[in-house]
Amino acid sequence: MGVGSKEERTMLINQPTLLIQPALEELLIKYKPDVVVSDAMFYWAPSVAAQFGILCILFVSGGTFPLVVFKRIYDMQPSMSVDADQITVSDLPGPKIVMPVPELPNYRIGHNEACDKVLDSLFGSWPDVYGIVFNTFRALEKEHCKEFERVQRKRAYFIGPVSLCNSSNxxxxxxxxxxxxxxxxxxxxxxxxxxxxxxxxxxxxxxxxxxxxxxxxxxxxxxxxxxxxxxxxxxxxxxxxxxxxxxxxxxxxxxxxxxxxxxxxxxxxxxxxxxxxxxxxxxxxxxxxxxxxxxxxxxxxxxxxxxxxxxxxxxxxxxxxxxxSKAKNVAVSALAAMQEGGSSHGDIKNMVNDLFGLIG
Incomplete structure (x- = not known):
């Protein structure tokens, strides 16, 4: 027996995140931090931080490519035909991406008010955040990292894979x-x-x-x-x-x-x-x-x-x-990115320096 559509299950998973909002407000009042780093799915965090004059950085736990594609589909949704057999995700680097319409989430084909509200809030918060941190590294998604920086014009830091930070533990x-x-x-x-x-x-x-x-x-x-x-x-x-x-x-x-x-x-x-x-x-x-x-x-x-x-x-x-063999080479590149002198290590340093330069 099913438990609703994937979109309905996703919304059920996201609902409890709203319960954390009052706790975050209390913490901000108590500790008065200079910066809040929030998972991107806590789409309300930037507005809460802004109320207290606190900088907010969003953390995206996945890669740049999926988010860039998803954001482009989100932008295309108003003009998307529900009768089409497939859509072309345009204006992205690399080979053309063609997706069958039936494989798209329900809320990207029609209108789901609850899902639309979450996504509007998620993407609508981007202009208000100081920067966005990705759990990826530049050598893995070079063109899409550049594309995100070019289109969104936001400070972007690619600091992953974060799972390698404490792999010795x-x-x-x-x-x-x-x-x-x-x-x-x-x-x-x-x-x-x-x-x-x-x-x-x-x-x-x-x-x-x-x-x-x-x-x-x-x-x-x-x-x-x-x-x-x-x-x-x-x-x-x-x-x-x-x-x-x-x-x-x-x-x-x-x-x-x-x-x-x-x-x-x-x-x-x-x-x-x-x-x-x-x-x-x-x-x-x-x-x-x-x-x-x-x-x-x-x-x-x-x-x-x-x-x-x-x-x-x-x-x-x-x-x-x-x-x-290629997967093993990617693993080597990931380790190199996290080491001192690597791109992810450098992006972490850049983020810290940027923040210190801003808040003194």
């Missing part, structure tokens, strides 16, 4: 965000480097039991090791008969919170699912059928497509070896 990385079962780490320790696929779709993605069933069988048929985070209470709704026993030793299912930083840092992880295909290090699982953000319209991604994609991508020395 093993216990902190493992338990960051929760105290879930970490027995999977011993399981990962027993696997060869790069031999495990990590599957986790986050808090906002919801799959029907039928799709989870197909995914489970697809992973079984792939004959590859996998670590899968499934946030569902009733596993019997989707789990194939005898599947858990058959997957013993080859698959590990985490049924609650998962420390993603610790998992992705483990040498046994060789691939993971991603909602964004960037820097040519990913493949699309399925090109067939009808895809849509509306659950009643999209078709199930078949087990055969899942099995084939996982098997081929994880094949040692296979056709995707160049992607694996």
């Amino acid at each position: 093993v216990d902190g990385v493992i338990h960051r965000g929760g105290k879930g079962d970490v027995g999977f780490l011993k399981w990962l320790d027993g696997k060869e480097d790069g031999s495990v696929v990590f599957i986790s779709f986050g808090s906002e993605c919801y799959f029907k039991s039928e799709q989870l069933h197909e995914l489970a069988i697809g992973l079984e048929h792939s004959r590859r090791n996998f670590l899968w985070v499934v946030r569902r209470d009733n596993m019997e709704e989707w789990m194939p008969d005898g599947w858990e026993d058959r997957m013993a030793g080859r698959g590990f299912v985490l049924k609650r919170w998962a420390p993603q930083v610790a998992i992705l840092s483990h040498p046994a992880i060789g691939a993971f699912n991603s909602l964004w295909m960037e820097f040519s290090c990913a493949v699309k699982v399925w090109d067939g059928g009808k895809r849509s953000t509306r659950e009643e319209e999209h078709e199930l991604v078949p087990r055969s497509a899942i099995a084939h994609a996982v098997f081929k991508f994880m094949e040692p020395g296979g056709e995707y070896v160049a992607m694996h």
Whole structure:
């Protein structure tokens, strides 16, 4: 049984953020800080800070490319035809981006008053903030970092990946965000480097039991090791008969919170699912059928497509070896960006110097 559309679930997740607003006001009155750094999803924070004459910096936890694309779609929405088969996201660097209309969120096609209000407030707050901080680094998204600075004309600091800041604190990385079962780490320790696929779709993605069933069988048929985070209470709704026993030793299912930083840092992880295909290090699982953000319209991604994609991508020395090599190069670049003299390290210094120069 579903729990509403993705947009409705997102709005439910965002509603509790409003409850924090009074607490922030109290903190600002009590401590009188010079600067407030707020997650971008707390879209009301800049106006609250402005009431007290305090500078506000927004922190974007993702990359520049997704935000630039999303902002462009937001700007295009008033002229977007609901009858069109696809849209072209124009005026962006790089190859032309063409998106099927059914794959767009509901609130970008029609009008959803609640979602429109949140997005209007989010993007409407940008002119009032001192700057925006991104969890990315310039070498990864060079053209889109420049595009953001050019179009938005805001101070932008690209300081990521922030997960590398305290990677030496093993216990902190493992338990960051929760105290879930970490027995999977011993399981990962027993696997060869790069031999495990990590599957986790986050808090906002919801799959029907039928799709989870197909995914489970697809992973079984792939004959590859996998670590899968499934946030569902009733596993019997989707789990194939005898599947858990058959997957013993080859698959590990985490049924609650998962420390993603610790998992992705483990040498046994060789691939993971991603909602964004960037820097040519990913493949699309399925090109067939009808895809849509509306659950009643999209078709199930078949087990055969899942099995084939996982098997081929994880094949040692296979056709995707160049992607694996490029991903390793990106990792090296990320580490270099965070080190002294790197671009992210430099942007952090620039931000601090800018603020000190402003507030004295």
